[in-house]
Amino acid sequence: MGSNTSKPRKGHEHPHHLPKVGSPANEQWEHETHQKEHLASPVAKIIFLVLFVGGVVGLLALTL
Numbered sequence: 001m002g003s004n005t006s007k008p009r010k011g012h013e014h015p016h017h018l019p020k021v022g023s024p025a026n027e028q029w030e031h032e033t034h035q036k037e038h039l040a041s042p043v044a045k046i047i048f049l050v051l052f053v054g055g056v057v058g059l060l061a062l063t064l
Helices: 023-039 042-063
Strands: none
Touching: none
16 A cells, blocks of 8 residues: 555546546547447448448348
8 A cells, every 4th residue: 555655646647537427528429439349441341341232232132
Protein backbone atom coordinates (compact mmCIF):
# COMPACT_ATOMS: atom_id res chain seq x y z
CA MET A 1 0.00 0.00 0.00
CA GLY A 2 1.13 3.50 -0.68
CA SER A 3 1.55 6.12 1.94
CA ASN A 4 0.69 9.80 1.99
CA THR A 5 4.29 10.56 1.07
CA SER A 6 4.39 8.35 -2.03
CA LYS A 7 5.15 9.95 -5.38
CA PRO A 8 2.19 11.20 -7.41
CA ARG A 9 1.43 9.47 -10.68
CA LYS A 10 3.03 10.82 -13.80
CA GLY A 11 0.64 12.65 -16.10
CA HIS A 12 -0.12 11.35 -19.55
CA GLU A 13 0.55 13.40 -22.66
CA HIS A 14 -2.98 12.88 -23.94
CA PRO A 15 -5.27 11.88 -21.09
CA HIS A 16 -8.43 10.15 -22.29
CA HIS A 17 -11.14 10.50 -19.68
CA LEU A 18 -14.49 8.95 -20.46
CA PRO A 19 -17.65 11.05 -20.08
CA LYS A 20 -20.03 10.44 -17.18
CA VAL A 21 -22.41 7.53 -17.65
CA GLY A 22 -25.82 8.57 -18.95
CA SER A 23 -24.68 11.97 -20.20
CA PRO A 24 -25.27 12.98 -23.83
CA ALA A 25 -21.50 12.87 -24.38
CA ASN A 26 -21.45 9.28 -23.10
CA GLU A 27 -24.30 8.29 -25.42
CA GLN A 28 -22.46 9.83 -28.38
CA TRP A 29 -19.20 8.11 -27.39
CA GLU A 30 -20.97 4.72 -27.15
CA HIS A 31 -22.61 5.23 -30.54
CA GLU A 32 -19.29 6.14 -32.19
CA THR A 33 -17.53 3.19 -30.56
CA HIS A 34 -20.29 0.84 -31.71
CA GLN A 35 -19.95 2.10 -35.28
CA LYS A 36 -16.16 1.70 -35.23
CA GLU A 37 -16.35 -1.84 -33.91
CA HIS A 38 -18.90 -3.19 -36.38
CA LEU A 39 -18.69 -1.51 -39.78
CA ALA A 40 -15.70 0.79 -39.61
CA SER A 41 -13.63 -1.15 -42.13
CA PRO A 42 -14.24 -0.36 -45.80
CA VAL A 43 -13.39 -3.98 -46.59
CA ALA A 44 -16.20 -5.16 -44.32
CA LYS A 45 -18.63 -2.84 -46.10
CA ILE A 46 -17.59 -4.15 -49.51
CA ILE A 47 -17.90 -7.78 -48.38
CA PHE A 48 -21.35 -7.07 -46.92
CA LEU A 49 -22.46 -5.38 -50.15
CA VAL A 50 -21.21 -8.25 -52.33
CA LEU A 51 -22.97 -10.84 -50.14
CA PHE A 52 -26.19 -8.82 -50.14
CA VAL A 53 -26.23 -8.37 -53.91
CA GLY A 54 -25.35 -12.05 -54.35
CA GLY A 55 -28.24 -13.03 -52.11
CA VAL A 56 -30.71 -10.88 -54.01
CA VAL A 57 -29.53 -12.25 -57.35
CA GLY A 58 -29.73 -15.80 -55.96
CA LEU A 59 -33.30 -15.27 -54.77
CA LEU A 60 -34.29 -13.85 -58.15
CA ALA A 61 -32.70 -16.82 -59.92
CA LEU A 62 -34.62 -19.28 -57.70
CA THR A 63 -37.96 -17.60 -58.26
CA LEU A 64 -37.69 -17.33 -62.05
